Amino acid sequence: MGNQPLIVLSEESQRTSGKDAQSMNVQAGKAVAESVRTTLGPKGMDKMLVDSTGNVVVTNDGVTLLSEMDIDHPAADMIVEVAETQEDEVGDGTTSAVVIAGELLSQAEDLLDQDIHATTLAQGYRQAAEEATEALEEIAIDVEEDDDEVLEQIAATAMTGKGAESSRDLLAGLVVEAVQSVADDGEVDTDNIKVEKVVGGSIENSELVEGVIVDKERVSENMPYFAEDANVAIVDGDLEIKETEIDAEVNVTDPDQLEQFLEQEERQLREMVDKIADAGADVVFVDGGIDDMAQHYLAQEGIIAVRRVKSSDQSQLARATGARPVSNVDDLSEDDLGFAGSVAQKEIAGDQRIFVEDVDDAKAVTLILRGGTEHVIDEVDRAIEDSLGVVRTTLEDGKVLAGGGAPEVNLSLALRDYADSVGGREQLAVEAFADALEVIPRTLAENAGLDPIDSLVELRADHDAGDSAAGLDAYTGDTIDMDAEGVYEPLRVKTQAIESATEAAVMLLRIDDVIAAGDLAVSDDDDDEDMPAGGPGGMGGGMGGMGGGMGGMM
Template sequence: MHAPVLVLNEATKRETGSKVHHANIQASKAVADIIRTTLGPRSMLKMLLDPTGGIVLTNDGNAILRELDVAHPAAKTMLELSRTQDEEVGDGTTSVIILAGEMLYAAEPFIDKAFHPTVICRAYSKALEDAIAALDQIAFEINVNDRQMLLNIVRSCIGTKFTSRFGTLIADLAIDAVNTITVDLGNGIREVDIKKYVKVEKIPGGQLEDSKVLTGVMFNKDVVSPGKMRRRIANPRIILLDSPLEYKKGENMTNAELMNEDDWTVLLKMEEEYIENICSHILRFKPDLVITEKGLSDLASHYLSKAGVSAIRRIRKTDNNRIARACGATIVNRPEELQESDVGTGAGLFEVEKIGDEFFAYIVQCKDPKACTVLLRGASKDILNEVERNLQDALGVARNVIKDAKLVPGGGAAELAISSILKKKSSSIEGIEQWPYKAAARAFEVIPRTLAQNCGVNVIRTMTSLQARHADGKDPNIGIDGNSGVISDMKELGIWDSYGVKVQTFKTAIEAACMLLRIDDIVSGIKKKQAGGPAAPAKPQVEDEKDADGEQILPE
């Protein structure tokens, strides 16, 4: 048998060996260097210009990387890391990129010395296992009902953000929202779905201090007939539908042949009777508010307003789901199948308010709302967008802590403790894997080192002092105060990180570094259009077959 031959045409580019490794490492390091200055409370902001001329000011790692336009495949992989981290745990998007970049940079000397990438990856995987085991040693459990502790955790995680100057405002909003939607499933398992059940509504105007978490939901809609329908109802009975309250047309275009003048009247009467019939099914349950995702005709509006029922139409499905969860209603597909148990009675107040030029409907004061809306007010859209990004991070932190109530010290203390433990362990590892393992141990120090750099202190002195404090391994809580750059006890300052976020950061960063190191070939098979080349062969024309009536017969 002959070995398979890779045939490369003129348009195919190929890079191999250490050239690829160096290119990937340089690209990854370039991405890490872009957002290195956005780590910590003394972080710098980035001004992003999008193609349409819009400006975004932020220090959120994920928001910055989302706007980057990169061509190198390794750099694109690094951008994906940030997105994965954000979707998985909602925090640590900057740390994961910096750590992955440092892990790759630490591997460069070994590539130069002709170490096989598999050896380096094996050492890194061993370092990851030992790092998570070390993290378990320094982690401790907390009581999730201790609000002050939760507040400290969320504040320390978002203390690096723009909104940190407003005190505990964002942290309070995040904790209230997460506590509202948490469902205890028993056996210590909690369901916290912030994507589905926490809606952030941004309304320019007012002050940031006017922001609040509503005990229910709010959406940008007004009642169908403002003059006839009530805009304020106490303890409303709510019916939710996802079917239209209008005459149902045929599935395909229906042609009705009318012979006499009276036939038209009969047809209109049938439509009226159909809508009256649907409305009578709904009105049997004496609702105060009917909300549908589809259309609602003027006739249906007339019947409902005559019975003193307010109606809202064309609401988003996601909003409808939140309302159902907040007031205890069930979304019904067919009004004929309505039951008393489908009616929502858990809301204390329905109200429509005008804010600025728009109307907003509130369903609030719910008895047991398992969904909520966070109302954000602020001076301008740009500020509100940045506040929302900060709030999403805070919500992610609060969710992680409530789902997995374990903490590790912040301010780079956890990374320094892990680095110290791994350095001691490296001497017991046999063979050449010891060197990449030791390099991985040193790479963990990039987080505290970057914090020190962003504080503007003497990095070498600070890091030497920190390493000396962690050498005996007795106090893993010693880290850097991100505001002043002073070496401090994180326990006294109340600076904590979520255990779940740290584990995810380490796993994502090291596994991505290993994946990029194992690339030894980049083959680009993008074919360029050849100028003046032969034109593509034309498709043969087939004459369409026709049936007896001259209609075209489509091929099976």
């Protein structure tokens, strides 16, 4: 072969190795964190996202921002996964998790420049995360599942700084009531809480219905509007004559024959309705369609019928009323029926809906959210989703932490003490981890227009003096006892954020070779066309050209 070079990669491939690869990934992660950093805390700002079709989303919810952005860099995608994991696990703390991940990468960058090996950093970060989780357990506050006051404070804390803040006390009460209603032996499935968004009115008009609201109308005007003490049937099929599976042709030579065909169809539909009536049903919810003749017979029997009901609505109806869905009316019996004290068609904001209320044991509820515009109500919905997540987590775990940056300052001091017992260069990584956690109180101060250094010094002094619940009041700039103030976050929000951020940072730091099938970067022309000056979220100068790969992230 001589000295002839061996070419393994195609000409279109791009390879970045060593410190260049590490730098590129670190810059990508930091850019994602920077894009959401200004949204953190009670005085965080909102972002406006406009997609290619002109649809607008105005929000400061971390996971919504990151999922709506058109991110096209593999390292940046890994940081977005941190937010998605946080949302799936606990429902809140997505921005904190991403900001911590970005700061861990930023701290690591300085150590990499000092020739600290990436695996040493990874080991130190993992040790620090493990110690941090144990330290959080020690300062956690126990909460009883019937402590409505604390649960409402937790729900209100999750809404702070979001579109629902003006009515957070009312909404927090509704959220706690909703979660407690669907709780079953300590387990909470928030899928049983349906959120119905209604444009019109104000947020103050929002209410909780102990039961289910189906966004449908009764199929015939001849049916009753209202049924009291109603027996409810759920049919997971349709009330129509089934078509044959094979095409067939029937020659009719006599008008009597045609009449017999029609009579046979009517008789079959009549039998279906008779079976529903014989079972004692007053209301029937059908997954499929309902034949016009069947509608006529149902109206004659005084039965309210609703067709094309979504499977998710059927599940909630079954859980709320106790009804058992049947796939065929032939199988319907009295034992399959559920009960509701009231089933009625009502108008809400100009639309007709079916309200199923006064159920014996409301294991499925509906939260009606009102708002003046669609954008307002969408942001309130996101705030409610976060609140439902934190209240659910609190009921399941029974442990919370004081908020306002208090846990992070406490952990930072604890980890610096712990670092003294860690041998070798890992000690530097543990200290870097401690510094990284302080990004949360520092960012809270920055977003509130306060001096972050002064705020951090004051917080450290209070924690050194033994006040583990001292946090930053973003409105006054003072450090206050967050426990006494009723500002709480579930323990799992913090532990999950630290664990996810650490794993993502460690994974990116251990990459020393990036081999891409195509070019990760875009040309300057494309970047100028797609990226406004200053970049999204004020990231000074946009993301193009960031370590050879962030162009075209959004």
